[in-house]
Amino acid sequence: MLQRIWNLCCSLKLAIVLTSIATIIAIGGSLVMHFHPNLFGGLDALSLSAWHTGYGSKSLSLTAWFYLTGFLLALLGLNTGCCFIDWLFKIRVRWRKTGEYLIHLGFVLIIIAYFWGSFAGTRSEGNRFNIGETKPITALPGHYLRLDDFETVLNESGRPVDMKSSLSLLKGDQVVKSVQVHSNTPLIYDSLTVVPASYGEETVGYDVMLTALNRPAKIAASSHIELKEQTTLTIQKFYADATRIGNRVVRRNANSINPAILVQVSQAKVNIWSGWIFLREPLPLFLQQKGFNFVVKRPINRVYSVLTLNTDPGMRLALTGSICLTIGVIFTLFSFYYKRQRGDRPDIC
């Protein structure tokens, strides 16, 4: 009985049946996938477990093929794995098929790695880093990522073609890896892969000319402006685009549309006023009297890098599978011609 089950698990015909059904379902499913981008469009941005929770499980009539294909591939992986183990037991007489069975092993390892990575891994897109900023990596507790420097590579017509982000990966306060990440050069550490996604520019302040005092000043977070009568204006926050919601002032986006500053005004080191000032609206009269009248000379812009941070614990296993596939293909090519030369014919079922 056990022998019959084992024979079924190793069956060549079972492999063909599973492959055929998986292929047919995947062909049909790929069309469903194409016509329902709202369901399947985010598959690359999410881990499969997150996709299952957010989308897959909610539209089973359209996603059932996806689970079925996955199940069939898992069965095919099991069948292929059994074939490989069966071959291992007979390796002394079937060693000439090493190449073929390395391909089998490679396929099994990749299937295991993909399922492992899909359910235990994470995908995180749109992580914004300013130069000098350090952020914790949620998927890798105790680890932090710091953007040390950033530059764009422009082509002859001035169009950006690449982004170079100098990154430091920290474990606690210890730098464990420093890489300049750009196209085809990721930061890979343990199960983490960091790749550049895009970049942007935000207005963080203005260089201005104080007209009443006839001197330049900087309107940006943390800057201090000395006005008349020992008055100091300290800018606590700068929002390039802000709006009022009730009594609160909230940031909208990074473009300089409706800038606002949160200021504190002190005279002889005593705070006399604090509050939000929208720079496109008339300035408070008492501040104008202290000399806070200005014309904007230029915006102060800061470039930021947008990174993709993915973790995949199965990544190295998949690489091992790929190496097995490659070596297997090379061995198989040699053995194929060797067998052809000897006039060997394949076993017929």
Place this chain on the structure above:
Amino acid sequence: MILTGIFTLYLLATAVYFWHALRPKAGIRRAAFALFLAAFTLQTIYLLIRWETAGYLPVTNLFSTQLFFSWALALCYLYFELRYRLHATGLFVVFLTLLLLGSALPRDTAIPPLIPALNTPLFTFHIIFSFTGYAFFAMAFSVALLYLLQKRLETPILPDLALLRKLNEEAIFLGFCLFTLCMVMGSIWAQVAWGYYFSWNIKSVWSSIVWLFYGGMCHAKFIRRWQGTGYAWLTIAGFAVVLFTYLGIGLLMQSNHPLE
């Protein structure tokens, strides 16, 4: 100019091969092969010059991929011709080479600057293995058609069924091996470029279908019932999948694969 020359030589080779298919003579066969060899040599030189000029294998637009695919088809035919003396049996592949080259002729031959994402040897290998794999699948398709034809006609013009079956199996096997390497290179490239080794874009899904299908075919040849006619039909179906993956997705659908 060179391109027109290559096209003309392939056209002449096809015509002479066709003549040979109707009136098999050693002189005609030798002339056809000489023309084909001249065309292939010239195309190889042209491809190498473009590679040298660009500093990378130029396969980043439709003209370049058609040029490279037609070269891979010609290389595949050359392999079978030298190994099995196929002669006019490979007429379909030579005709396909001609068709691809002909449709590439009116296109812009300028080499576009390489974007950094494609500037990696992984991309070069991915492309080389992909198109040579496709070329062997095209060769298998051609042989499968001839197998079905020979089974019906039993003509002395075509090779016997045993040889055609052997050629079909070999073309599928070589195509599968090359396509496996293409998938490996593509996956490693995707991991370093996008942070994941398998993308759910339609092109990648169909490439996996191609791999799975031909993987199944490599097993099906061991099943007696699937040998011969069954295998020939499977080969034809497989080539339809390949054609859809190479052309159909680009023409009928949208994909975020870097080469679409």
